[in-house]
Amino acid sequence: MTSRHAVRPISIPNTGAMAGHAAQASGETERESIFYKPQGREVALFEYAFHNRLPVMIKGPTGCGKTRFVRYMAERLARSLYTVACHDDLTAADLVGRHLIGAEGTFWSDGPLTRAVREGAICYLDEVVEARKDTTVVLHPLTDDRRILPLERTGETLQAPPGFMLVVSYNPGYQNLLKGMKPSTRQRFVAVTLGFLAPRLEVAILIGETGIDSAWAELLVRIAGSLRVLKDHDLEEGVSTRLLVYAATLIQAGMDPRDACLAALVEPLTDDAETIAALAEVIDATLV
Ligand SMILES: Nc1ncnc2c1ncn2[C@@H]1O[C@H](COP(=O)(O)OP(=O)(O)O)[C@@H](O)[C@H]1O
Ligand SMILES: [Mg+2]
Numbered sequence: 615m616t617s618r619h620a621v622r623p624i625s626i627p628n629t630g631a632m633a634g635h636a637a638q639a640s641g642e643t644e645r646e647s648i649f650y651k652p653q654g655r656e657v658a659l660f661e662y663a664f665h666n667r668l669p670v671m672i673k674g675p676t677g678c679g680k681t682r683f684v685r686y687m688a689e690r691l692a693r694s695l696y697t698v699a700c701h702d703d704l705t706a707a708d709l710v711g712r713h714l715i716g717a718e719g720t721f722w723s724d725g726p727l728t729r730a731v732r733e734g735a736i737c738y739l740d741e742v743v744e745a746r747k748d749t750t751v752v753l754h755p756l757t758d759d760r761r762i763l764p765l766e767r768t769g770e771t772l773q774a775p776p777g778f779m780l781v782v783s784y785n786p787g788y789q790n791l792l793k794g795m796k797p798s799t800r801q802r803f804v805a806v807t808l809g810f811l812a813p814r815l816e817v818a819i820l821i822g823e824t825g826i827d828s829a830w831a832e833l834l835v836r837i838a839g840s841l842r843v844l845k846d847h848d849l850e851e852g853v854s855t856r857l858l859v860y861a862a863t864l865i866q867a868g869m870d871p872r873d874a875c876l877a878a879l880v881e882p883l884t885d886d887a888e889t890i891a892a893l894a895e896v897i898d899a900t901l902v
């Protein structure tokens with residue numbers, strides 16, 4: 615993989631004072647080719663948006679493939695990718711950059727957003743509603759037709775090159791009045807919703823991700839279907855594709871399937887003992 619194609623995620627740790635935010639290679643293993651099964655027409659939408667310099671918002675529940683999709687598209691469009699995991703301590707300076715003190719005095723250090731603009735890369739703000747509103751304001755001049763990033767501290771104004779793209783994701787399920795995105799921000803993006811995959815696709819993902827055989831993959835997807843029906847009743851969120859991949863990984867590694875399902879598909883969803891028992895019954899009914 616050449617550096618032009620490299621996927622370089624940066625996560626901003628939730629540590630208040632940030633002593634520099636140099637590009638960190640995250641634990642992700644780089645693959646020659648990122649495995650992604652499209653759910654609908656999201657690949658075409660993303661490509662239209664990229665080529666027409668429009669920012670994209672990806673909505674969907676946790677673990678439904680938002681991050682995987684962005685990584686796949688970055689590779690497909692041969693852009694570097696800067697990923698920022700948003701949290702409520704994230705400041706505008708964490709995105710844009712700040713002056714740091716080094717051996718030779720102070721120097722300016724670009725944040726991931728600035729770096730993506732300079733390089734013509736994709737900047738992906740994961741769970742953008744977690745970021746404070748004053749942080750998202752720095753996105754505004756980048757998301758209209760000016761496509762500029764003013765760096766107040768250095769007096770520079772950067773013009774985003776054609777290769778730059780801003781992508782944000784969020785989970786509408788977590789939205790509340792305090793955290794909802796303002797219309798003035800959300801109406802700057804073209805948007806697409808990713809949801810739970812059709813069973814056939816989810817089976818293919820489990821096989822593709824873990825190498826599990828198709829009989830087990832189908833069984834796990836059937837279990838997920840039964841568990842997802844219970845969403846809204848007792849659970850905040852239904853079992854995600856990510857958790858199914860975990861279950862398949864554990865079974866593939868030789869773990870007892872019931873234990874694997876409890877550990878990956880039940881316990882992460884709830885702390886309520888009664889709900890855990892009810893979900894375990896669903897598993898037992900399917901595994902017999
Ligand atoms: N469409 C897909 N194609 C391939 N793998 C997928 C897909 N959707 C989900 N996955 C699997 O589910 C996991 C979680 O997806 P991720 O993109 O991290 O979810 P999100 O960012 O929406 O929380 C991925 O690591 C991958 O194993
Ligand atoms: Mg994600």
